[in-house]
Structures are given as structure tokens and as C-alpha cells.
Amino acid sequence: MKKKKENPQNTPTATSMAESDWSSLPKELLHLISQRLDVELDLIRFRSTCSTWRSSSLPIPNLTLKFPHPYQSSINNTTQFHSLSKRSFFLIKPPLQRPWLIKITQNPNGKTKLLHPLLSYQSSHPLHFPHALDFSELYVLELGNDYIIDSEQILPCDYVYPEKIVAVTCKEKGPLVIGTFISTKKSVSLKTNGDEIWCVITDMSINLVDICVFKGRPYMIDGIGRTIIVGLGLHNFNSEGALLRVDIYECLGFDYSGKDVLRINVFRFDEKECKWADLMSLGDRVLFLGNGCSFSASASDLCVSKGNCVIFIDDAFLNFNGKNMQYGNCVFDLDQGKLSPLSDCPDYFNLFWPPAEWIGECCVPK
Template sequence: MANWSDLQHDMLGLIAQHLDKIEDYVAFGAVCKSWRAAATEKNFKGLRLWQQIPCLMLSAKDDFNREFYSLMKNQVVAKVSLPQLKGKKCYESQGWLLTIGQQGEMSLLNPFSGVEIELPNQNTFPEYDLYEMDPDIFVRRMVLSSRPSRESPEDDDFVVMIICGGVGSLAFWRPKDLRWNRIETRNSPYADVIYTNGQFYAIDHMGNVVVCDVFEANPNDQARIIARFSPELWDKKELYLVKSSSTDDEPFLVVTRDNIPNYEDEQGFELDKPIYGTTEFQVFELVSTAGREKEITSRWEEIKNLGSRSIFLGHSSSMCLQNNKLAPGIKPGHIYFTDDAWAAYVAIPEGGGKDMGVYNLEKGVTAPLYDAPLRLSRTCPSLWITPNF
């Protein structure tokens, strides 16, 4: 009897090219090592759409598998064996997961291709041991400059940027770096960071938007303020920085999220479990105008309607999708959000995952994200991921 694992690579590639559903492609790659080697981006004709529309990686039901939920199909479309995620915190960017273990170990993992890249441990940061930081909350955000290659990621020129530490500072890592590189700034703790137009942009909790070009010879000197978001506009709410679209001339968006946890009851007594939940989003657009002396001035204007755009927020890179990239099941003018209130849910034994939904910006109402029982996790609540192989 023929052994399916012995099929020639070219033949496997031809078979893979006839698969247009992500669930079939994941199953194809899970057969054996040789079949997984053929499950590449080049061979998956249906990948282009799936790379544009995030799936929801659900919190684990067991120690070995993770399920991926599609908003387009309103169902679980893939189940992947990922025992290496057991007990680990996860953040996502461009289809890759930053995983953090209980001993501070860190790595990048592509959950579909299985490629994993080891990163320096959190204990390489001086304050990690000094302040006895909890590994579950030491890192708050992660973004990639580009996707690592499948064949030789150690030779790529991608950059990993994180927000980390007790003061919420910026740090980055490049292949072959032995430790994380700190970006020294005098700004307050950072809230979010994105990569666009060849540079990293971050916003801190005082509303300062900075740009960091880590590809310069002396990157520690390259963080500079390019815009200020007035504290009066957000009043201590959670902040997200979002690129309005993929074109260079489109403005930034700042999204505010009102989900500040309440740790006391109405009488001022401390609660056993913090109460939190998102009540409102606001979206502001950075508008630049030319003055009398041809000086360019910028201001933030609130927008009440996203038009054809949809925004995705959570423990993933903040993302804005245009209507021409949307698919059935994705609603324009809505904000899709997952639970990222880490300071609150780490204090709850069952963890986080309940504060997620779909917010209609124009009407100011929230609907459930999907019709299924919620799964909670203290280490890795459900998060968005854009599949790639």
C-alpha cells in the first residue's frame, strides 16, 4: 500500500493549490512533515483574502489544541495542535504570536506553519528581577515590522517592537541581537505601538504620538514627538493608535476605550474581583492644515462614523480595514474588540475574555462578537490573528 507521506513535493504542491478553504489547508498541513512543507503561501490560492480578515484564536479548551473562529463563516474553521502554548501569554502581529512563558521565556510562533523563533528572556531587562515583575504582565503590546520568512527567519531583517516593564517603555529586537534594545524617551508609559510607512509609531498615556526609526545607526536617539493628543479628549481611557489605511497620505486614528476597572464598590470597600467592561469607544482623526505662513498645523477631530472602515482591537496589532477588503460577516463602521484589560483580569481567578464584542460607532451600541459560550483565560484570552503560512 502506498505511503501518502512519500508523495513528491511537486505533487503535494499541485494538490495544495486546489484547496481554497483555510480549514482544508490547515488539515492538509497537519498530515505530516512533508505535507506541511508543501502548505506554503505560494500554494494556498485562498490565502489572500484570509490574510486580510482576522480570525479569532479562541481561549484554549484543553492543553493541546487551539480553535480559530471565522467571522466570515460564523464558525470555527480550524483546529490546530499547539501544545507549546500551554500556560503562555500571547500577543499577535501579522499572523505571528509572541509567546511568554512563566519563567519569562519568549518566542515568536507561527501557529499555522509551526515555525518558532527564540527571543531573549524577559530577565534580560534589569527591572524584571528588580521589581519582581509578573511574566504575565511584563509585556503589554507587540508589533512586527514585517513577517519573518518560513525558510530562514534568522537571516531576515524584521524587527519586533514591544511595550514592556513597569514604566511601559519601548524596546525592540532584531535577528542575531543577544538582548532587547531599549528606546530611551522621557514620555509617560506607552499605550500602543504600530508599524507603518517604514517606521514604528507609538502613543503614550499622555497622548504624545512618537515615531521611532530603529533602522538608523543610533536608534535610541530616534524617538521624537510628531503629534499630541490632548488629555482632555480621552480622560484617562485606554488609547489605541491605528493607521487609517495602507496608503501613506491617510491620517492616523486614535481610538479611546472606556473600560477602566473598578476595584471598589459604591461604599469604597475593596472588591474581591475588579468590575470592568467596555462602555464606549471614541475615534479621533489627525487632521493637518496649512496656516497663513504655510506652516502645517495638526489637530485631532472626533469622527462619529467610520464609513466603509472597520477597526480591530485587542491583544493584537491594531488594524483598520477598508470596505474593498471586507468580506461577508464583517460590518463597516464597527469596532471589533477583544478583552485586553490585563490589569483587571489577572486579578480574577478565571481570567479574562468576557469584555469583547462589536461596537457600532454611529449608534453607540455593542453586540456580541459571536454566538457561543465565552471562554476565559488568565494567560491568553481570545485574540485576533491574520493567518499566514
């Protein structure tokens, strides 16, 4: 008896077998997946897949964050707040093209501004960019973010204002916001999850020089490296990488044999021992240091020839050793111990501005 031949059209192929109805995934599973997405951009992409995924996911974190003005509050017993805008650094990576590093802000109303990535305190002067960037059509990496006050909200009488603000989004709970102030004695304002009352610490026993968020927990550090970890436990928080501390020793106005007098020591925080350990090399990493947000990226992601260097942005060095660096931006090569203007290092300089030619080709005119 001959075996009846199957109709090729009815025979399942590798392609048809691989096809699945992703919208039919259990809602409980979709909700759990959304809880594991710590980067806001990833959550937005996840929710935009279909209506089922969107309805089963966590909501987008509320961007409406406010920060109290401590001195005004103490004078008239009323709490006055500044509205905060989120400032983020993104790396846009097209296939076989030079990547582009951008800086944007998003205010509580959802309005987005494109800022010059090398300048600080310019939220009221966005760059003119006659195109619309669709992040859903591009490969984008979020490198870091912080929160700032728009310059329109800073009045001449505001002789103290937040020097640096960080926020921890706690999934479905309220955010924790913390910051330092520019003044002779720096104070810290802290609002924990679920609390409606701000805790303003005006008499700090240590001179804070930086604050940051690492694995969902705020860290504060003073001038000699002493570190305070705010006791906030966040569950289901995924984060790769390490917490780094950079000590910079500079000697301005002197010149020894034409060499820049600058020394940089890098330390890595040992979470088990709760102490800082020397880090001899950054390896493939490039570290970006600014007055506000600092972050790192791999040389391979940046498409540059080497890592193990530090790039100063946000007017970090307006002048160094008598040299007028463009915008105060420079590159320190840890291998050579040499400081150079960013404009002398095209590999790194071309990451910023102006954008590469492919930007105009793949973007939609406004």
C-alpha cells in the first residue's frame, strides 16, 4: 500500500512552527517580565508591543517629581517646591555606522528637549534639530540619567539650589529623591517611599562631594572617600557593572616639561567588604565624568579604538594648566597619563556633535 503524499502546503515548515502568537502569553507572566525591566526605555518598548502587553505591564513611572527649597521653607514655614526634569544620556547605534551620543531632558508635561551633550545648565536653550528621532526604530542604549531644575525656575534670589539630584524609581511605589545644595554647608533633602514628609538634613557632619544611585540604592560620598549608603532595600532590581570612585589630583598654573600635571586614581566599591579597592585599569570601558550625571560605556559600543580613559563633559574643566579646552572638555588617557583637549581626539569628539550624516537619512522631518 502506497503512502499518500502529503500536500506541501499543509506540511509545517520551520518558519511556520517558529511563528507564535506572543499576544496570548499569560498576563501574569507579562506582568512579571515588566517588573524586571529597570530601564524606562525598555519598559516603553515592551508596552508598545500590543494592547495585551500594555495592559498587563507596569505603568510608566510618573515623571512628576518635585524637590523642596529648604531655606524658603524654614523662613515662612511653608514648603516651596521646584519641579524636576529628567535628563538622560543615550547612545544611538545604527548598524555599520558611527554611533551618536545625545543628551535630552523631559519635563513633567512630557515635553522633550535635545541638549548639547558637552554643555551643562542649558535646559532653556535646546539645540535646533529639524528631525524626529523614533527610538522604536533605532538601537538605543540608555547610559545614565539624573534630574535637574529648568533654568526658568531658578530666580536671582535663589542663592541655594540643588547641585545634584538623583531619584530611585521603586516600581509601583513612590520614588525616593535625594540631593545636595550649593551653599557653605551643604544640606540633603530626602523623601523615602510612601512618606509624604521631606526630611531635610541641614547640619551634615561630612562635606558631601557627590551622590549617585547604584543598584537602586543612593550613595553619598565625602571629600576623603567616606561613603554613606541610604538604607533602602529594593527587591527585584537588576543591575550590572560596578560602582566606581574617581579621585582627581590637579595642579593648576604650573607646567613641568610641557606635561599636564594631573593624576587620576580609580577605585571600585567592594559590596561584600563595604570598602573601596584600587582599580588598576578600566579595561574596555570609557568613563564620562560631568558636573551632574556620570556614566561609562564600552569601547566596542562606542566604536572607538580603545578604552581605559576618562572623558570630562559638562564644563568639568573650563581651564586646565593654562590651556583653554573647548567647552572645558578633555580626555585623560589612563595608559599614558596624558590629558588632551577633546577636539584633539576625533574618535571621541565625533561621538557628540554635530550628528553623523546617517541621522538625517533615517529620521523623519518634523
